[in-house]
Amino acid sequence: MAYDKFNILKSSCVPLPIENIDTDQIIPARFLKATERKGFGDNLFRDWRFNTDNSPKKDFVLNDEKFNGQILVGGKNFGSGSSREHAAWAIYDYGFRCVISSFFADIFRNNCLNIGVLPVKVSAEFLDKIFKAVYDDPKIEVTVNLPDQKVLIPKLNLSESFDINSYKKENMLNGYDDIDYLMNIKDNIIKFSKNTPL
Amino acid sequence: MSKTLFDKVWDSHVVHKIKDGPDVLFIDRHMVHEVTSPVAFLGLKNRGIKVLFPEKTFATADHNTPTVNQHLPVKDPLSANQLKALEENSNEHGISYWGLGHEKNGIVHVVGPEYGITQPGATIVCGDSHTSTHGAFGAIAFGIGTSEVEMVLSTQCIMQPKPKKMRININGNLNKGVTPKDVALFIISKLTTSGATGYFVEYSGSVFSNMSMEGRMTVCNLSIEMGARGGMIAPDEKTFEYIKGREFTPKNNDWTNAMKYWSTLKTDDDAIFDKEINFDGNEINPMITFGTNPGMGIGISKEIPNADSQDGGLQTFKKSLSYMDFNEGESMIGKNIDFVFLGSCTNGRIEDFREFTKIVKGKKKAPNVTAWLVPGSHKVEKAIEEEGLLKILNESGFELREPGCSACLAMNDDKVPAGKYAVSTSNRNFEGRQGPGSRTLLASPLVAAAAAITGKITDPRTLY
Numbered sequence: 001m002a003y004d005k006f007n008i009l010k011s012s013c014v015p016l017p018i019e020n021i022d023t024d025q026i027i028p029a030r031f032l033k034a035t036e037r038k039g040f041g042d043n044l045f046r047d048w049r050f051n052t053d054n055s056p057k058k059d060f061v062l063n064d065e066k067f068n069g070q071i072l073v074g075g076k077n078f079g080s081g082s083s084r085e086h087a088a089w090a091i092y093d094y095g096f097r098c099v100i101s102s103f104f105a106d107i108f109r110n111n112c113l114n115i116g117v118l119p120v121k122v123s124a125e126f127l128d129k130i131f132k133a134v135y136d137d138p139k140i141e142v143t144v145n146l147p148d149q150k151v152l153i154p155k156l157n158l159s160e161s162f163d164i165n166s167y168k169k170e171n172m173l174n175g176y177d178d179i180d181y182l183m184n185i186k187d188n189i190i191k192f193s194k195n196t197p198l
Numbered sequence: 199m200s201k202t203l204f205d206k207v208w209d210s211h212v213v214h215k216i217k218d219g220p221d222v223l224f225i226d227r228h229m230v231h232e233v234t235s236p237v238a239f240l241g242l243k244n245r246g247i248k249v250l251f252p253e254k255t256f257a258t259a260d261h262n263t264p265t266v267n268q269h270l271p272v273k274d275p276l277s278a279n280q281l282k283a284l285e286e287n288s289n290e291h292g293i294s295y296w297g298l299g300h301e302k303n304g305i306v307h308v309v310g311p312e313y314g315i316t317q318p319g320a321t322i323v324c325g326d327s328h329t330s331t332h333g334a335f336g337a338i339a340f341g342i343g344t345s346e347v348e349m350v351l352s353t354q355c356i357m358q359p360k361p362k363k364m365r366i367n368i369n370g371n372l373n374k375g376v377t378p379k380d381v382a383l384f385i386i387s388k389l390t391t392s393g394a395t396g397y398f399v400e401y402s403g404s405v406f407s408n409m410s411m412e413g414r415m416t417v418c419n420l421s422i423e424m425g426a427r428g429g430m431i432a433p434d435e436k437t438f439e440y441i442k443g444r445e446f447t448p449k450n451n452d453w454t455n456a457m458k459y460w461s462t463l464k465t466d467d468d469a470i471f472d473k474e475i476n477f478d479g480n481e482i483n484p485m486i487t488f489g490t491n492p493g494m495g496i497g498i499s500k501e502i503p504n505a506d507s508q509d510g511g512l513q514t515f516k517k518s519l520s521y522m523d524f525n526e527g528e529s530m531i532g533k534n535i536d537f538v539f540l541g542s543c544t545n546g547r548i549e550d551f552r553e554f555t556k557i558v559k560g561k562k563k564a565p566n567v568t569a570w571l572v573p574g575s576h577k578v579e580k581a582i583e584e585e586g587l588l589k590i591l592n593e594s595g596f597e598l599r600e601p602g603c604s605a606c607l608a609m610n611d612d613k614v615p616a617g618k619y620a621v622s623t624s625n626r627n628f629e630g631r632q633g634p635g636s637r638t639l640l641a642s643p644l645v646a647a648a649a650a651i652t653g654k655i656t657d658p659r660t661l662y
Contacts, residue, residue, distance in 0.1 A: 019514040020391055020491050024628040029607040033262065033276035035236035035283045047630045052616070075514065077392040080425065080491070081628060082607075083327040084234065085343035106395055106427055107327060107341055110358065114345035165359065167219025178345070179245070182222065182353040185214055186250070189224065189353055192213045193251065197459045198226045198320050 003116030005175040009098055009144045012069035014061055015134045021074050022081035023108060027090045029082075040086055041093030062094075066138040073130050074101045079108025088112045098144050100151065102127040113168050114178065120144060120151055126160040129153070146172060200466035202363050203432050204398050207338045207463065211321045213355060220357040226320040228255040228350045229306045230293070232262055232284040233609070234325030238348035239287040249291040249351045256315055257288045258296040260305045262609050265572050265599035268298050277610065291351075304575020304601045307331040307543035311415065312577050314444025318433035318460040323350060328543045328625060330421040333430035334414035335437055336463045338398070340428040361427045362472040364397040365465075368405040370479030375659040377553060378413030379545060379623065379642035381405060382420035383485035385477070387495040395425030397473065400465060405479040406431050411440040412549035419544045420625055423492040432464040484658060486530050487627050487640040489518040494627070498645060498657050502528050521629055522637050523617075530639075530655050537620035538569040538650040539632070540643055541599075542606040545623035546574030548581045550643040555587045557647035557661055563595035564653030570612055571596055572604040596650070608633045621649040 031043040078101035088111040152159040214222040272278040288295035318336035332339035421429030483497035573579040605612040606624035616635025627638035644658040
């Protein structure tokens with residue numbers, strides 16, 4: 001499925017400075033029963049966000065009106081655990097287009113790239129600077145510039161570069177889809193399959 | 199050029215290399231289950247395309263299934279709908295489907311090896327992170343997201359950059375009461391849950407070569423818990439002996455040819471890894487976790503460490519202990535527990551039930567403990583009965599449930615209530631993993647059995 005193009009995103013941020021946030025927290029297993037990709041944002045961080053009677057937990061950041069925006073900033077090792085793409089879907093469906101962290105779990109990172117959420121890996125020092133900037137001024141604008149591969153906090157004159165391979169970068173910039181790519185080399189794949197040992 | 203086992207298998211499956219991009223990797227075997235596949239099949243429908251190689255995909259229902267009264271219609275309408283979708287999608291595309299009630303039904307990573315779908319040198323994927331289990335046979339096996347499930351269904355390929363390579367060497371003899379689960383929890387406690395992120399791991403050394411195939415599966419299964427894409431062990435006589443004659447393994451001439459390929463599947467002597475880590479098998483003790491990720495594990499007789507000695511930041515560590523209602527410096531031994539769960543793709547195989555039974559034989563289940571014993575498949579269930587284990591378990595006050603993922607992720611009714619402690623042989627102790635508010639202590643089948651008998655965290659070595 002082709003997805004939204006990503007170019008330059010300017011937004012305030014939602015800070016979540018906890019390490020090892022696993023995909024079970026992002027979306028608990030009991031909300032994985034859908035057969036369509038719909039409504040996962042409602043259950044994003046369900047058990048951190050709501051009490052068992054479904055009332056919002058006041059001290060959780062998504063329930064704090066001060067913080068909003070399209071960028072989620074998480075602690076080190078974000079997205080560990082289960083391969084459920086539903087975690088990336090929930091983040092997207094809630095309205096985030098970018099996750100910034102100092103370290104991502106592999107499968108989660110791939111899932112994000114495959115659905116058009118940009119995972120941006122920054123240094124631990126820069127991550128701390130973003131957290132501090134956002135706590136000092138929750139409305140502070142952060143710029144994620146994909147063409148230049150840079151994260152900037154213009155007001156504080158801070159910036160850092162990030163890595164992304166050029167294939168995925170092109171896909172994100174243009175909203176290209178991997179399956180379209182693979183379908184175009186289908187003949188090669190079929191030919192290859194005839195010579196596999198198993 | 200010298201190659202590692204991982205290089206040999208990966209490189210021989212690259213259909214196409216993209217400059218400064220991922221490799222297009224051919225997938226030999228694809229396993230699907232009801233939870234991570236429906237949106238992928240929907241994608242195919244929207245594109246108007248069919249599954250390219252339906253004979254390379256195998257479907258089983260496991261994540262959502264009840265573990266009692268499987269002969270009755272599934273009560274939960276959402277679960278029933280997902281199971282129905284898997285059945286319909288499999289039928290529509292001509293995929294083998296082992297649904298609820300089918301004699302081959304079971305947890306995807308238990309049935310794959312049981313029926314010989316898992317083979318050395320294969321590339322195996324599934325929309326489930328514990329696909330790394332199949333690496334025990336010298337396969338490259340790892341979990342993928344639903345977008346990638348759609349890629350495999352439509353083109354039998356995924357697109358991923360080649361990971362870095364790590365080798366973990368453990369030699370020496372394992373102490374009494376130390377099982378493959380303890381070896382894995384020990385490694386994860388040393389490396390942390392992100393210590394192998396970006397790497398594919400090869401396990402090497404006498405500890406792994408002496409291990410049974412079931413044990414190797416347990417170790418490879420948990421590779422993802424230290425962040426690795428997967429883990430693998432070079433195939434040997436034990437591997438070939440295990441797979442020979444199974445339904446989907448090659449027969450006659452095909453077997454001879456396959457053996458020629460499989461015998462090449464080992465790391466060359468002078469091959470280079472990006473990282474090598476060594477441990478001594480004698481250092482390992484029965485393990486238990488005290489926190490909310492699998493890296494937060496200690497030897498069972500040790501005290502909960504201080505926050506300042508921990509990876510993961512003070513705030514995260516304190517949040518974790520507060521969730522568990524544990525304190526720094528406390529001993530794990532003697533803590534009361536409420537539930538015991540034996541099962542999952544980590545420890546739901548016959549060997550695990552043998553170990554559990556070894557401890558409980560001639561003793562009685564503690565009255566305060568609710569025990570869920572869930573075989574990984576019907577084949578395991580049958581073996582438990584045929585080997586006489588069921589009789590012993592029943593005499594000790596335990597009952598056997600029907601196969602499935604069950605309380606490992608609590609998508610069905612097998613949920614540990616809020617605030618209760620469960621000693622679980624599964625793979626994740628994340629907050630709420632076994633039910634909202636549940637508190638999980640990961641351990642081996644031996645530790646689980648000792649807890650089930652005494653109602654407390656108990657060193658299993660004191661019971662046999």
